[in-house]
Amino acid sequence: MNQYLILIDYVGVGLFAATGALAASRQQLDFIGFVFFAILTGIGGGSVRDVVLSEPIFWVGQPLYLVVCTITALIVYCTAHFLESRYIVLQWLDAGAVALFAVFGAYKGLLVTDSPSVATLTGAMTATLGGIMRDVLAGEQNAITRQEIYVTAAVAGAAVYIALWLVGIEDVVPALIGGLVAFALRAGALAFGWSLPRYRPRPGRPFDPS
Template sequence: MDAATFLDFVGVTLFAATGALVASRKQLDIIGFMFLATLTGTGGGTVRDLVLGVPVFWVGQPLFILTCAGTAVVTYFTAHLLESRYRWVLWLDAIALSAYGVFGAYKGLVVTGSPTLAVVMGMMTATLGGVLRDIVAGEETVLMRRDLYISAAMAASVVLVLGYWAGLGLITSSALGFATGFALRSGALTRDWALPTYRSTPGRTPEDSLAGRPRRD
């Protein structure tokens, strides 16, 4: 197994585990575990491949689906042993985000040859699985939180692209990209690292906006 395939399986497995843990928080049955694990594990990569116009990765290699299902089954029988399932979701998600940001960027670079599109593919691969998980489960989506999330995925992707184009090789570039993304996400989880947010006066209500318009008889 080469480094790229290894990263792909790491990302799928860890994201699947976060989906299964969320299913445990919602007290779903084992089929619900499998569904949410598979959706989370394959969601980002599926959208990436559809955008790139290449065969969807799990269609050509069903082992990815079996990996998600197996992860769901293991989680179903062991989730109750974890002291804080939500904390596990956050940290497994951080590892998966970093791994998938790197792999998605590499695949985007191989397919398109464009550094810009590679970074976009990395961000898409790393974040959409978690977004779909939260939407389906009715959780607050990761995109609506202030702490670094998309930024960490973008950083992992950028470092991979820069390292690869600098001739550092896939393994070294992947390691640097993963370390960068995970460091940023870890800082967000432990030290509340976040980018400055937009500050403005509250938006006008529809009634306030219409009040200033001249009436038409």
């Protein structure tokens, strides 16, 4: 596994763990609650990805991921009160984590299956499921039910990474471009309310008994 992609994974876990700890601060939980939310958010999406891929769950063999989450929870526990708007910080940290995990999840899917379609899905799963679980448990409106772009950003970032990989571009370039695409879409959603057209119900046709 490329060293820069391992670094992306650790940074992504740390960013997602920070969002989980910030969610715990909004609920005024104790330190154990901070650690729980940090670990759940930091490793949740990647754990589901590895189960789907029938791979060993990544943090079981590398407990350093749990250490990263715990240290992140401690830092947020000691500093969250300095932030004026923890929810805004949470959202922007989440955007960075989505960008990183969209790329790493796609890489892991390609590594295991060599299938672009599977890799796109694993990229989206890795990038979004941890945040969705965090919001559901914290009682926040999760990103799926909000109108702004979220999963779409992860899918787009993963797809760009995979497309560049398919045409033979190697090293850090595909990861950088794919991550920037995912972050730009998510940032646009946060800053400008970007969203896709939503379903609008239409009146049903009148019943004709004949």
